Amino acid sequence: MQTDLLLRQRQSLIQDRLQQSGRVLAVDLAQEFKVSEDTIRRDLRELAAAGLCERVYGGALPIAPGGTTLTQRVGEAPERKAALAAAAVPFIKAGMTVFFDASSTNLAIAQALTAGLELTAVTNTPLIASALMEKPRIDLILIGGKIDRLVGAAIGAKAQRDVGVLRPDLCILGVCGVDLDAGLTAIEYEDAEFKRLVARNSAAVLAAVTNDKLGTSAPHAVITAQECTTLIVEHDATGNTAEIYGSQGIHVVYAGGTKS
Amino acid sequence: MQTDLLLRQRQSLIQDRLQQSGRVLAVDLAQEFKVSEDTIRRDLRELAAAGLCERVYGGALPIAPGGTTLTQRVGEAPERKAALAAAAVPFIKAGMTVFFDASSTNLAIAQALTAGLELTAVTNTPLIASALMEKPRIDLILIGGKIDRLVGAAIGAKAQRDVGVLRPDLCILGVCGVDLDAGLTAIEYEDAEFKRLVARNSAAVLAAVTNDKLGTSAPHAVITAQECTTLIVEHDATGNTAEIYGSQGIHVVYAGGTKS
DNA sequence: TGTAAATCGGCATAACCGTGCATAAAGCTC
DNA sequence: GAGCTTTATGCACGGTTATGCCGATTTACA
Numbered sequence: 001m002q003t004d005l006l007l008r009q010r011q012s013l014i015q016d017r018l019q020q021s022g023r024v025l026a027v028d029l030a031q032e033f034k035v036s037e038d039t040i041r042r043d044l045r046e047l048a049a050a051g052l053c054e055r056v057y058g059g060a061l062p063i064a065p066g067g068t069t070l071t072q073r074v075g076e077a078p079e080r081k082a083a084l085a086a087a088a089v090p091f092i093k094a095g096m097t098v099f100f101d102a103s104s105t106n107l108a109i110a111q112a113l114t115a116g117l118e119l120t121a122v123t124n125t126p127l128i129a130s131a132l133m134e135k136p137r138i139d140l141i142l143i144g145g146k147i148d149r150l151v152g153a154a155i156g157a158k159a160q161r162d163v164g165v166l167r168p169d170l171c172i173l174g175v176c177g178v179d180l181d182a183g184l185t186a187i188e189y190e191d192a193e194f195k196r197l198v199a200r201n202s203a204a205v206l207a208a209v210t211n212d213k214l215g216t217s218a219p220h221a222v223i224t225a226q227e228c229t230t231l232i233v234e235h236d237a238t239g240n241t242a243e244i245y246g247s248q249g250i251h252v253v254y255a256g257g258t259k260s
Numbered sequence: 261m262q263t264d265l266l267l268r269q270r271q272s273l274i275q276d277r278l279q280q281s282g283r284v285l286a287v288d289l290a291q292e293f294k295v296s297e298d299t300i301r302r303d304l305r306e307l308a309a310a311g312l313c314e315r316v317y318g319g320a321l322p323i324a325p326g327g328t329t330l331t332q333r334v335g336e337a338p339e340r341k342a343a344l345a346a347a348a349v350p351f352i353k354a355g356m357t358v359f360f361d362a363s364s365t366n367l368a369i370a371q372a373l374t375a376g377l378e379l380t381a382v383t384n385t386p387l388i389a390s391a392l393m394e395k396p397r398i399d400l401i402l403i404g405g406k407i408d409r410l411v412g413a414a415i416g417a418k419a420q421r422d423v424g425v426l427r428p429d430l431c432i433l434g435v436c437g438v439d440l441d442a443g444l445t446a447i448e449y450e451d452a453e454f455k456r457l458v459a460r461n462s463a464a465v466l467a468a469v470t471n472d473k474l475g476t477s478a479p480h481a482v483i484t485a486q487e488c489t490t491l492i493v494e495h496d497a498t499g500n501t502a503e504i505y506g507s508q509g510i511h512v513v514y515a516g517g518t519k520s
Numbered sequence: 521t522g523t524a525a526a527t528c529g530g531c532a533t534a535a536c537c538g539t540g541c542a543t544a545a546a547g548c549t550c
Numbered sequence: 551g552a553g554c555t556t557t558a559t560g561c562a563c564g565g566t567t568a569t570g571c572c573g574a575t576t577t578a579c580a
Binding site for chain 2: 140
């Protein structure tokens with residue numbers, strides 16, 4: 001706990017607390033920073049005036065997300081995705097080049113990254129790019145092209161050409177289905193093409209999936225299950241998931257629960 | 261503890277302290293270098309002017325926050341930007357191909373578009389792309405490349421190459437300064453290059469600016485004032501704006517007010 | 521509806537700031 | 551080397567900022 005902070009430092013830290021824990025209490029902050037509650041309130045008022053947080057009785061909340069179509073998907077089961085994201089973050093290490101595929105879970109991962117992390121991030125998804133811009137130490141590369149409205153990202157010929165020159169250390173894949181036989185699958189043909197290209201060019205592939213995708217398959221194959229390095233599943237995924245996929249050499253991680 | 265340092269040495273050491281501990285206090289430095297606080301303050305002022313640190317009350321911080329980024333600017337004066345946006349929307353007609361340049365005001369314009377509008381939108385700014393994704397009838401094309409954190413968009417060689425093939429009907433330019441003699445100007449060199457390229461390739465150029473940019477100029481010229489088709493200013497812009505720019509054949513529109 | 525907590529505005533104060541001026545050292549010109 | 555300019559520094563002054571405290575008001579909740 002630091003003492004004698006400068007104003008900007010304090011406000012900056014408040015923003016961190018906000019983004020990390022989803023809310024802040026004036027009392028807690030006053031105690032933590034050893035200043036009066038009045039000062040904290042003034043800070044919160046200023047941050048709110050600058051549009052950086054939403055002022056509420058007793059503290060403040062992060063700025064309300066707009067309500068996007070893909071943000072809509074983010075709105076579904078946010079705590080599950082946050083748990084998956086928290087489990088995925090440790091796999092992203094400083095200095096890496098990481099590709100973030102289009103997916104609401106991956107957006108959660110991007111948001112969950114610690115602010116100080118230094119890495120090169122690549123994405124074809126504006127929403128994820130926007131989230132990554134909040135992290136000051138990240139080198140951000142945007143893959144352009146025509147945006148597919150369903151996927152919410154650029155996946156066409158141009159995007160495939162641009163992403164084809166990259167060799168990421170890690171590919172954080174978004175998938176529509178995961179099955180031992182069918183492998184990782186996607187709903188759209190072109191999306192699957194794009195995902196396969198990136199995954200095959202990456203040194204490692206990580207996928208974080210909610211329970212409803214486990215054991216299901218979508219029309220278009222992306223990669224085989226064996227090509228997936230790490231699979232992050234929910235803590236209450238069917239009991240034998242780890243054994244089934246683990247036997248294929250896949251590293252299975254349970255999120256937010258007690259298991260393994 | 262050293263004595264009798266030369267100015268450059270001292271400033272260099274201050275930078276070290278800054279990078280090492282994340283902040284410096286004027287009092288501490290004065291004591292450490294055995295000079296008056298005034299001298300330290302002068303040092304800090306110079307370093308800040310050179311863009312090497314951020315001056316704050318009591319000392320200085322590293323340039324980590326990085327000037328004012330796009331996400332920061334979004335929160336400033338939202339109601340003024342909304343008014344400008346409302347005035348800009350009528351210029352965007354169905355069927356057009358429109359380029360949205362990086363700018364917090366342009367983000368407001370993107371948000372203000374009616375949901376049913378059918379058009380092809382192009383942007384190099386993830387934040388604007390995210391906003392445009394909410395409009396279901398818009399064909400969205402993303403310009404990729406390395407994201408410049410200060411500008412908040414892709415403006416490098418790759419982005420210029422990709423945008424160079426487009427011939428938009430309308431370019432909604434974001435500018436840092438507007439002056440009759442200096443024309444439309446930008447703070448960053450590469451950003452200016454990018455903007456000029458897009459503007460010159462567009463059939464029409466529209467710029468919406470807040471009062472603080474009127475009559476000012478930034479280091480790098482984008483286009484001459486005459487090359488700007490439409491200029492949208494605030495309702496309380498200095499009275500003779502319309503006359504001055506109007507005499508150059510520029511269509512001046514006052515936003516949100518009673519005038520014109 | 522009553523109560524405790526949270527908030528807002530005003531006020532006081534101490535620390536901090538920038539400016540202008542003076543001084544001294546260093547560098548330059550002739 | 552005399553005389554000038556430039557530069558770095560310190561000091562004094564008035565203005566500004568950050569913060570804590572107080573009183574009046576609003577809000578949440580039982």
